Amino acid sequence: xxxxxxxxxxxxxxxxxxxxxxxxxxxxxxxxxxxxxxxxxxxxxxxxxxxxxxxxxxxxxxxxxxxxxxxxxxxxxxxxxxxxxxxxxxxxxxxxxxxxxxxxxxxxxxxxxxxxxxxxxxxxxxxxxxxxxxxxxxxxxxxxxxxxxxxxxxxxxxxxxxxxxxxxxxxxxxxxxxxxxxxxxxxxxxxxxx
Numbered sequence: 001x002x003x004x005x006x007x008x009x010x011x012x013x014x015x016x017x018x019x020x021x022x023x024x025x026x027x028x029x030x031x032x033x034x035x036x037x038x039x040x041x042x043x044x045x046x047x048x049x050x051x052x053x054x055x056x057x058x059x060x061x062x063x064x065x066x067x068x069x070x071x072x073x074x075x076x077x078x079x080x081x082x083x084x085x086x087x088x089x090x091x092x093x094x095x096x097x098x099x100x101x102x103x104x105x106x107x108x109x110x111x112x113x114x115x116x117x118x119x120x121x122x123x124x125x126x127x128x129x130x131x132x133x134x135x136x137x138x139x140x141x142x143x144x145x146x147x148x149x150x151x152x153x154x155x156x157x158x159x160x161x162x163x164x165x166x167x168x169x170x171x172x173x174x175x176x177x178x179x180x181x182x183x184x185x186x187x188x189x190x191x192x193x194x
Contacts, residue, residue: 003037003051004179005099008149009170011183012049013100017056017145019081022123024055031078031121034059041178043099045137047144050100052181056081058141062134069133082118084142087111094136098150101169102176104162108153110139 006012020027030053038046038059047058058079062072089112097105114135117127130138140150151159151166159166168174172182 001033001036002040002179003033004181005037005041005046005050006052007169007172007180007182008101008151008166009183010052010100010181012052012054013144013149014147015049015054016147017047017049017054020055020057028121031057031059035061037178038099041099045141046099047141049144049147056145058082058145060134060137060141062137065133065137071130071132071134075134078121079116079138079141080119080121080123082116082138082142082145084114084116084139086115087113087139089113094133096136096140096150098140099178100149101151101166102174102180104151104165104169106151106154106158106162108140108150110136110153112136114138116142 034046034048034051037051038061044062044064045058045060048055060075060077060079062075065072091109092112093107093109095105096108112135113129113131115129116138117125119125143150151162154162170182170184172180172185
């Protein structure tokens with residue numbers, strides 16, 4: 001099932017998400033729905049808060065970056081209860097977008113190397129190091145489960161300059177090719193395609 005993606009301004013995007021256990025109701029169905037939603041929306045990652053569930057879960061398929069970034073080849077992973085416990089290396093800037101911010105892309109500064117503990121979809125524990133664009137995508141999705149959106153990482157002046165565009169996104173005044181929930185949309189309008 002394709003789930004609607006929540007747009008900027010929705011309160012779920014600002015909450016720190018809750019850890020889950022293997023008995024979380026219909027978890028495998030929800031993960032499958034997240035993959036379907038991410039693919040139909042042309043995303044490379046999707047976090048549960050982006051589809052209205054404040055739980056510590058995100059999915060990533062970085063393979064669209066594999067032509068330019070070899071580390072992304074065949075990288076497809078579910079992350080549950082993730083914790084990034086170390087970041088290292090020199091800051092680097094990369095142009096990011098987000099399904100909750102249709103049509104908006106900005107240069108975001110992050111570290112190139114991360115160390116992360118997480119469980120996979122079978123609740124097997126992992127402790128891994130990731131680098132490059134894979135680390136970047138993980139950090140972006142991890143921010144979502146921490147109640148951080150990518151524009152929070154922009155300088156104050158840049159955020160101020162984007163204020164009107166951000167308001168338009170929250171009101172649904174954007175062209176988008178996937179289903180969305182806009183927190184400030186007037187009644188009677190629908191967002192995205194069904």
